[in-house]
Amino acid sequence: MKVCLYTAIYGDYEILSSHNPAITGVDFKCFTDNTELKSNFWDLTHVPNHANIPEALFYKKIKCCPDDYISEDYDVTIWLDANFIIKDTDYINRLINQISDKDMLLYKHRCLAKKPRDCIYTEAMYSMTLPDWVYGDEELKRQINDYKQDQYPTGNGLYQSGLMVRKHNDERVKQFNSFWLDQIHKYGKRRPQCQVSLPYSMWKTDINFDSIDGDIWDTNIFEIKKHGTVRQYSPAYK
DSSP states (O other), X not given: OOEEEEEEXXXXXXXXXXXXXXXXXXXXXEEESOTTOOOSSSEEEEOOOTTOOOHHHHHHHHHHOGGGTSOTTOSEEEEEOTTEEEOOTTHHHHHHHHGGXXXXXXXXXXXXXXXXXXXXXXXXXHHTTSOTXXXXXXXXXXXXXXXXXXXXOTTOOOEEEEEEEEETTOHHHHXXXXXXXXXXXXXXXXXXXXXXXXXXXXXXXXXXXXXXXXXXXXXXXXXXXXXXXXXXXXXXXX
């Protein structure tokens, strides 16, 4: 099985780091708008933002739709946010074993709040307590109102999008990818709230998914870096 783990670096939001070099059987690809970015670990592909849309939205195009950027030669793609660095050398093998009869794998949302959230409507309400510049209240209100009109159920789960394992050439996966990106563009003129559109998109496309056991914040598996503020390459493993 041919596997590609990919990420994207746009603007100054993340620092590019290498994963444990003892991990084998995986190709590592990074898409970026930075022509000065260099790496001996990653296969770098320059994809400029010619659409001149906010970097957060352009970056989501690559995250949502790997089939538009990665060769059909691959059987499985793994999206991983650039601030997560894999330490566990057997971790990817466990993911590949789990996805055998599924279309997609992802982690359930972890919430440290006193009242855990497992519903896009409560997640949206929480997001609207944040400063308006983070997501935009009016867009979120319109989004959840539209989802209610479509009879999307309450308490239908929340999921992390920081790591997503997908069957690369499956037609239903491609349908999900495109639908999710459309939702992000429709309701995220500035910065999309992906944890609201993600479960809805999974529901609408009826994708066959499974939850990964554990927690994306597990420091036995990942080294987790702070989001970057400058463009640079920072090797976690030398």
